[in-house]
Amino acid sequence: MNEREVLEQWKKSSIKIGTPTNIIAALTAFIPVLWLCTRYDCWPPFSTVMTAWGLIVASFGALYFVEPISYYASLGLSGTYLGFLSGNIGNMRVPCAALALDVTESTPGTIQAEIVSTMAICGSIITNLIATTSAVIVGGAVLSVLPEFIVDGLTRYASAAIFGATFGNFATKYPQVAIFALAIPVLLKLFTGFSAALVILCTVFGTLFIARIMYKKGIVE
Amino acid sequence: MDNVSLVSEVSNAPILWLLCGITVGISALQAALYMRQSKKMTAQISLDPAVPKKAFRVGLISAIGPALGVFIVMVGLMASIGGPMSWFRLSIIGAAATELSAANIGAEACGVVLGSQDYTLMCLAVSWFAMALNGAGWLVFTGVATPSLDKLRTKISGGDINWLVVLSSACSLGIFGYLNAGEIMKGIGNTIAVVTGAVSMVLLMNTICKKYPKLKEYSLGIAMVIGMIFSVGFDQLIK
Numbered sequence: 001m002n003e004r005e006v007l008e009q010w011k012k013s014s015i016k017i018g019t020p021t022n023i024i025a026a027l028t029a030f031i032p033v034l035w036l037c038t039r040y041d042c043w044p045p046f047s048t049v050m051t052a053w054g055l056i057v058a059s060f061g062a063l064y065f066v067e068p069i070s071y072y073a074s075l076g077l078s079g080t081y082l083g084f085l086s087g088n089i090g091n092m093r094v095p096c097a098a099l100a101l102d103v104t105e106s107t108p109g110t111i112q113a114e115i116v117s118t119m120a121i122c123g124s125i126i127t128n129l130i131a132t133t134s135a136v137i138v139g140g141a142v143l144s145v146l147p148e149f150i151v152d153g154l155t156r157y158a159s160a161a162i163f164g165a166t167f168g169n170f171a172t173k174y175p176q177v178a179i180f181a182l183a184i185p186v187l188l189k190l191f192t193g194f195s196a197a198l199v200i201l202c203t204v205f206g207t208l209f210i211a212r213i214m215y216k217k218g219i220v221e
Numbered sequence: 222m223d224n225v226s227l228v229s230e231v232s233n234a235p236i237l238w239l240l241c242g243i244t245v246g247i248s249a250l251q252a253a254l255y256m257r258q259s260k261k262m263t264a265q266i267s268l269d270p271a272v273p274k275k276a277f278r279v280g281l282i283s284a285i286g287p288a289l290g291v292f293i294v295m296v297g298l299m300a301s302i303g304g305p306m307s308w309f310r311l312s313i314i315g316a317a318a319t320e321l322s323a324a325n326i327g328a329e330a331c332g333v334v335l336g337s338q339d340y341t342l343m344c345l346a347v348s349w350f351a352m353a354l355n356g357a358g359w360l361v362f363t364g365v366a367t368p369s370l371d372k373l374r375t376k377i378s379g380g381d382i383n384w385l386v387v388l389s390s391a392c393s394l395g396i397f398g399y400l401n402a403g404e405i406m407k408g409i410g411n412t413i414a415v416v417t418g419a420v421s422m423v424l425l426m427n428t429i430c431k432k433y434p435k436l437k438e439y440s441l442g443i444a445m446v447i448g449m450i451f452s453v454g455f456d457q458l459i460k
Contacts, residue, residue, distance in 0.1 A: 006262070006265070010258075010262055011368075011371065013258055014258070015368050017251065017254045017255060018251070018363075018364070018367060019365070019367070020364075021247055021248075021250065021254075022251075022360045022361075022363055022364035023360065023364040023365075024247055025244050025248065025251075025314075025360055026356065026357040026360035026361050026364065028243045028244045029244050029309075029313075029314075029352075029353045029357065029360075030350075030353045031240045031241075031243055032237055032240045032241055032305070032306065032353075033346055033349035033353055035236070035237070035240055036231065036342070036345065036346050036349060037346050040342050042341070042342040042346055043343075043346070044331070044343045044346050044347045048330050048331060049330075049347060049351075049354075051330040052326055052327050052329075052330035052347050052348075052350060052351040052354075053350075053354050055326045055329065055330060056323060056326055056351050056354060056358075057358070059322065059326070060319070060355055060358065061358065063358075063359075064358035064359050064362045065362060065366075067359070068359070068362060068363050068367070068370060069370060069373070070392060070395065070396045071392075071396060072367075072370045072371075072373075072374060072392070073374060073388060073389040073392035074389060074392060074393045074396075077368075077371050078258070080363055080367050080370065081251065081255075081363060081364075081367060082251065082252065082255060084314070084359050084360060084363040085247075085248050085251055085313055085314065085360065085363075086252070086312075086313055086314070087311070087313055087315050087316060088291065088311075088316060090396065090400050091287045091290070091316075092284050092287040092288070092291075094393065094396075095283060095287070096279060096280040096283045096284055096441075097280070098393065099279055099283055099438075099440065099441050100275075100276040100279040100280060100283075102426075102437065103275060103276070103279050103434075103438055104272050104275055104276055106272075107382075107386060108385060108386050108389040109378075109382065109385045109386070109389070111266060112266075112272065115259045115262055115263060115272070115273050115276070116272065116273065116276040117276070118255050118256075118258075119256065119259050119273045119274075119276040119277040119280065120276045120279050121252075121280060122252045122255060122256050122259075122277060122280065123276070123279065123280025123281035123282075123284065124280040124281065124283065124284035124288075125248065125252045125280075126252070127280070127281050127282075127284035127288045128288050128311075128312065129245070129249065129312055130288070131288035131289065131291050131292045131295075132292070132295055132307075132311050132312045133308065133312075134292065135291075135292045135293075135295040135299075135307075135308075136295075136299075136304055136307075136308050139295065139296035139299065140296060142292075143293065143296050149453050149456070149457065151293055152453065152456070153449040153450075153452065153453040154290050154293050154449070155293050155294060155297075156410065156411070156452070157448060157449045157452040157453065158286065158287060158289065158445060158449060159287070159290060159400075159404070160401075160404040160411045160412075160414035160415050160418065160448065160452070161415070161417070161418035161445040161447070161448025161449050161452070162286065162287055162418065162441065162444075162445050162448075163397055163400040163401045163404055163415060163418070164401060164404075164414060164416060164418030164419035164422070164444075165421070165422035165440075165441055165444035165445060165448065166393075166397050166422075166441070167394065167397040167398065167400075167401050167415075167419055168418065168419030168422040168423045169422050169426060170390050170393050170397065171394065171419070171423070172423050172427065173390060174387070174391070174394065177387075177390070177391055178394050178398070180398075181394035181395050181397070182398040182401060182402065183398075184398065185398055185399040185401075185403075186402045186406075189402055189403075189406055199399060199402075200395075200396065200399050203395045203398055203399045203402075204392055204395035204399075205395075206395070207391050207395035207398065208377075208388065208391050208392060211387055211388065211390075211391035212384075212388075215384055215387050220387055221383065221387070
């Protein structure tokens, strides 16, 4: 089998795993609230739930589409299913997958890259599960003995440092593109009242457009 | 019993761990299935089995840093939405900020404040509906549309492999540019974390890691710690 056929086969079985698991998880996520309402007979009026849903969609709705589209290139097919079910995509899944591609010297779009990012994301899911579970068991106790500045540092700056590190690593490969990738959202946030989703869209596609021009002109390769 | 203690007691009911565990279990099952698929494919294309193993290790190790952040955020979240729900929402789909805003929106739809005396069990139900409905947005979209995203990428790349590599990096740069812009706007402390995180990662990758490639696997964690030290140091200095 050649690379193309192998990739096709990989995609087919990835979809077979990902589609049902993500959709089933969307449904089973309602089990706790259904239990709550049945057990304590506290069903809220349908209209109140719809109001809440409306407010939710107004705040997050556009991200349901924009995020999967924007992250797809770095997560790959199986990575998208895994990433959106397990969450923490920007601060955990993509940095882990990107570093794993780097360490194993895999080229995006190849079958090796798909395997590598899948395995890296699976590894990070296990670490995250250990962290959340131990937070339940020993969280309070650990937090009470940790010095305040460490807690403060982790809550306020951990994400910022990881975002910076991941960006820096990509930026060394394409510094010319990186300038625009940072300038576009900063300018949009400063001078427009665009929603988060619109800023993401403009940034990702704007950067893509500029990268395309530079690629055509041979500035990046 | 007053509403605050009732809501707190119900949201920490032991059976909830089991009910929330169902979905956490599905996420674990999905990861297990993908690992099995990767293993099969590795054998089929006779890829060196050391490669996926290494990738798995990179994921396991590099996630420690961000997972510590999740750990701490979760302890905070447990106080406002209860243990089982925090564990559930942060093990899958969620980020703390998203879940808290969904819980707040639920309260808002009832016309009350989250955690107040007027926040009844019914309001709790609205909050939980809001969280589940919000998560479903991403899950249903990716569940249904991911194959089309692949076609979209193929279409934009036009079959040019070199361009596909640039395209992937450009998309990542775009999304991380956006995330960093958000941090930079938060203030000097966060800006320092972004800049020192980025500079230390670049330096690590291009100097020490070139000499000791094994260290690459830890680079993200090291860069994170350096970034945090500088930011926290700055905070201490101006205090």
